[in-house]
Amino acid sequence: MRGSKWARLLILLSVAALTLPVRAELTVYAWPREPLSYQDRDGKPKGLAVDILATLMEQAGEPYQLKFAPLNRAMQAVTKKPEVCVLLLERRQEREAHYSWVGPLLISRFSLYSAAENPLTVSDLENAKAFRVLSHMGSGVGNYLEEIGFNVDYSNHNGLNPDKLMRQRAPLWATSEVSAQVLSKQAEVAMPHEVLPFLTVMEAMACNVRSDRLRQQRLQSTLLALYRTGQIQQLYQRYGVTLD
Amino acid sequence: MKRLWAWLLPLCLSSPSQADVAQLLQDHLQPTTLTADEQLAELRWFSQTAQPYRGLTVRVVSERIATHWYESQVLAPLFTRLTGIRVIHEITGEDDVVNKLNAQQDTGLHLYDGYISDSDLIGAHFRGGQVLALSDFMVGDGAGVTLPTLALDDFIGLPFTTGPDGKLYQLPDQQFANLYWFRHDWFTRPELQKAFRQQYGYDLGVPQNWSAYEDIAEFFTYHVKKIDGLPVYGHMDYGAHDPSLGWRLSDAWLGMAGVGDLGLPNGLPVDDWGIRVEGCHPVGASMARGGALDSPAAVYALERYVFWLKRFAPPEAIQLTFTQAGPVPSQGQIAQQIFWYTAFTADYTRPGIEVVDDDGLPLWRVAPSPHGAYWQPGMKSGYQDAGSWTFLTNTPPEQLKAAWLYAQFLVSRSVSLNKTLHGLTPIRRSDIFSQAMTERAASLGGLVEFYRSQAVHAWTPTGTNVPDYAEMASLWWKEAHPAIAGRITAGQAMRNLAQAMDAHLAGLEKTGLHCAPKLNPVTSAAQWQARPGAPKPALAHEKSQGVTLSYEEAMRAWQ
Numbered sequence: 188m189r190g191s192k193w194a195r196l197l198i199l200l201s202v203a204a205l206t207l208p209v210r211a212e213l214t215v216y217a218w219p220r221e222p223l224s225y226q227d228r229d230g231k232p233k234g235l236a237v238d239i240l241a242t243l244m245e246q247a248g249e250p251y252q253l254k255f256a257p258l259n260r261a262m263q264a265v266t267k268k269p270e271v272c273v274l275l276l277e278r279r280q281e282r283e284a285h286y287s288w289v290g291p292l293l294i295s296r297f298s299l300y301s302a303a304e305n306p307l308t309v310s311d312l313e314n315a316k317a318f319r320v321l322s323h324m325g326s327g328v329g330n331y332l333e334e335i336g337f338n339v340d341y342s343n344h345n346g347l348n349p350d351k352l353m354r355q356r357a358p359l360w361a362t363s364e365v366s367a368q369v370l371s372k373q374a375e376v377a378m379p380h381e382v383l384p385f386l387t388v389m390e391a392m393a394c395n396v397r398s399d400r401l402r403q404q405r406l407q408s409t410l411l412a413l414y415r416t417g418q419i420q421q422l423y424q425r426y427g428v429t430l431d
Numbered sequence: 432m433k434r435l436w437a438w439l440l441p442l443c444l445s446s447p448s449q450a451d452v453a454q455l456l457q458d459h460l461q462p463t464t465l466t467a468d469e470q471l472a473e474l475r476w477f478s479q480t481a482q483p484y485r486g487l488t489v490r491v492v493s494e495r496i497a498t499h500w501y502e503s504q505v506l507a508p509l510f511t512r513l514t515g516i517r518v519i520h521e522i523t524g525e526d527d528v529v530n531k532l533n534a535q536q537d538t539g540l541h542l543y544d545g546y547i548s549d550s551d552l553i554g555a556h557f558r559g560g561q562v563l564a565l566s567d568f569m570v571g572d573g574a575g576v577t578l579p580t581l582a583l584d585d586f587i588g589l590p591f592t593t594g595p596d597g598k599l600y601q602l603p604d605q606q607f608a609n610l611y612w613f614r615h616d617w618f619t620r621p622e623l624q625k626a627f628r629q630q631y632g633y634d635l636g637v638p639q640n641w642s643a644y645e646d647i648a649e650f651f652t653y654h655v656k657k658i659d660g661l662p663v664y665g666h667m668d669y670g671a672h673d674p675s676l677g678w679r680l681s682d683a684w685l686g687m688a689g690v691g692d693l694g695l696p697n698g699l700p701v702d703d704w705g706i707r708v709e710g711c712h713p714v715g716a717s718m719a720r721g722g723a724l725d726s727p728a729a730v731y732a733l734e735r736y737v738f739w740l741k742r743f744a745p746p747e748a749i750q751l752t753f754t755q756a757g758p759v760p761s762q763g764q765i766a767q768q769i770f771w772y773t774a775f776t777a778d779y780t781r782p783g784i785e786v787v788d789d790d791g792l793p794l795w796r797v798a799p800s801p802h803g804a805y806w807q808p809g810m811k812s813g814y815q816d817a818g819s820w821t822f823l824t825n826t827p828p829e830q831l832k833a834a835w836l837y838a839q840f841l842v843s844r845s846v847s848l849n850k851t852l853h854g855l856t857p858i859r860r861s862d863i864f865s866q867a868m869t870e871r872a873a874s875l876g877g878l879v880e881f882y883r884s885q886a887v888h889a890w891t892p893t894g895t896n897v898p899d900y901a902e903m904a905s906l907w908w909k910e911a912h913p914a915i916a917g918r919i920t921a922g923q924a925m926r927n928l929a930q931a932m933d934a935h936l937a938g939l940e941k942t943g944l945h946c947a948p949k950l951n952p953v954t955s956a957a958q959w960q961a962r963p964g965a966p967k968p969a970l971a972h973e974k975s976q977g978v979t980l981s982y983e984e985a986m987r988a989w990q
Contacts, residue, residue, distance in 0.1 A: 278527075278530060279526075279527070280526040280674050280675065280752075283905075284672045284909075291534050291538070310508045310511070311507065312503070312504060384488075385519065386521050387492070387542060389530060389531065414539060414540060415539050420540075431541045
């Protein structure tokens with residue numbers, strides 16, 4: 188019953204989208220973050236977040252351009268023009284006033300992992316502080332761990348960490364389930380051992396604060412309807428993870 | 432209660448298989464207000480009752496304060512040893528906790544098995560139908576996993592987590608109040624006392640009204656200027672464009688000014704958000720609809736906040752958020768702060784910091800908050816936060832029961848005194864009046880005296896009139912900040928805020944929500960002001976004569 192209600196809402200939203208007047212097209216800046224958002228060798232956008240965005244925009248009938256830029260440049264671009272967004276940003280309190288948000292667009296479960304051949308046992312974060320932890324530049328979770336007293340080793344990008352973990356550059360790697368799976372496979376190393384789940388991170392599309400309010404509301408309603416009908420969950424399953 | 436123990440003791444003490452773990456844990460959970468046998472029996476009850484759930488993993492989330500770190504890092508692993516239930520107790524910002532709670536409700540996803548979330552959301556919880564009514568659960572599906580010795584009547588915060596329908600929706604896990612904080616050592620210096628009396632004509636002491644607070648702020652910032660060679664300020668606050676600015680105002684600031692009506696916990700029929708209620712239906716925030724959010728008292732509240740921030744606080748304060756401003760008084764250059772959360776007590780009593788003496792005793796004290804010009808006896812006096820266990824109805828039943836066991840473990844009498852002494856956020860009357868708290872009282876600057884006094888009933892969270900706290904709380908900082916930035920007046924800001932609140936209530940009116948808003952028609956503000964109570968007409972003189980009491984006199988007023 189609940190599913191059919193949300194399916195009807197999706198249809199209504201799609202019809203409404205077709206009847207709206209033409210407005211400036213959204214430009215969405217993604218930042219390279221395999222396997223969430225990246226370009227393949229042909230420059231084609233790929234990744235779970237890219238797929239979710241495409242489904243959302245298609246359902247909402249919203250034309251958009253997806254561009255790739257480093258995170259800092261993407262964030263600067265968002266502050267300058269009303270119809271610009273960045274994919275994705277963690278919705279933190281200190282950022283709340285600076286953006287108009289559509290989310291949660293990505294929900295990630297973060298854990299500490301050890302190499303498959305070195306299965307560590309740690310009961311809590313306090314005890315885990317004895318170990319050096321791998322993260323990557325721009326990671327909010329790396330900062331979170333550093334703030335509570337961890338010794339964090341930041342790689343240039345997360346794709347380097349499966350190999351570093353295997354070679355024992357550090358005994359632990361802080362990453363999401365989807366990244367652990369996909370990046371380990373790409374690096375041709377065994378899926379690491381999950382030592383300690385510790386944080387769920389919700390990220391959203393962060394748009395210019397002067398963005399069209401009605402469009403933002405429609406994107407938000409469409410996104411929630413996609414969750415209610417299970418379409419977002421299906422996209423996660425393609426990457427080998429579940430949301431519940 | 433004695434009857435319960437008589438039943439529980441033989442049952443649980445006769446189980447040798449669980450003896451080792453429960454007994455081992457007892458050493459980690461001292462002190463307690465239970466006898467050794469009672470504690471052992473309670474711990475064994477958890478161990479036995481959890482047997483069907485061994486091997487399950489539950490995920491819960493709470494805000495980043497000392498109490499929850501202790502739970503997450505110390506108590507959760509102990510619970511796992513005792514029960515075999517693995518707990519992932521996440522710690523994050525309070526705003527993130529609320530966003531996640533909303534996300535689970537909005538998306539239908541099962542993100543967490545339990546939340547420790549502020550009781551400020553009670554107005555949404557009892558209306559929305561997505562939050563589990565614990566009072567129903569405890570006698571229904573959850574009866575078999577509800578601790579017989581939970582002793583609900585021992586909790587001081589249940590009035591904050593009970594809906595107008597009489598049902599309990601949340602169970603308090605930690606509580607802290609917002610009190611007046613001041614440098615007791617400076618206030619008792621004879622040369623400063625003499626100078627203050629010469630300047631203002633009355634004694635330097637604990638301010639009883641905002642006029643005295645303002646005089647003391649001016650005294651330290653503009654007349655004393657330096658103490659022991661360092662610049663000092665008579666006031667500390669924050670004003671950055673950030674969600675925490677909203678809490679600075681929505682956490683009972685208007686109630687302290689005297690915006691609402693008489694009556695506890697929040698004022699009836701107009702509460703400390705300036706919202707008028709009829710039955711369980713909010714009917715308006717603006718004066719034109721019978722509310723008081725744009726009333727002279729509300730404008731006065733915002734004006735005083737902005738004026739003091741700009742005139743008496745350190746220059747950087749206006750750019751700071753709650754988190755950034757929180758530690759500043761502990762660095763030794765602030766004489767008083769009207770709006771100080773006792774959740775900071777643990778951080779402000781660390782040996783070696785500027786506001787703790789060589790014997791490890793605080794140089795500061797907390798006292799009842801001074802009142803604004805519109806306040807009258809019988810109105811709420813300040814804010815109290817009750818971070819409380821909250822469960823959603825879409826939680827799978829087995830997960831829910833395992834998470835409920837963890838929640839009860841953290842608030843059980845076996846654990847709560849030990850936890851309270853670490854985090855200093857008491858929830859149980861038995862802990863507050865315990866010998867251990869008596870022994871700690873001198874080092875806590877008045878915290879224990881506050882919780883043992885009658886005043887504790889007059890410091891209350893956001894009430895049930897606010898039907899959508901998550902969205903409505905954000906209106907405060909968005910609408911108030913232009914006044915802080917000097918772009919509009921305080922009066923304009925409060926009019927904008929009242930309009931925005933009314934518009935949001937009107938939107939909710941159409942949703943068919945239980946106890947939904949039913950807005951009054953727009954009439955004249957003067958007509959409402961002519962009636963007794965809120966909204967009140969403007970006072971001719973908002974700055975009355977300053978009144979102070981000695982610390983000892985101020986403490987007696989709490990009894």
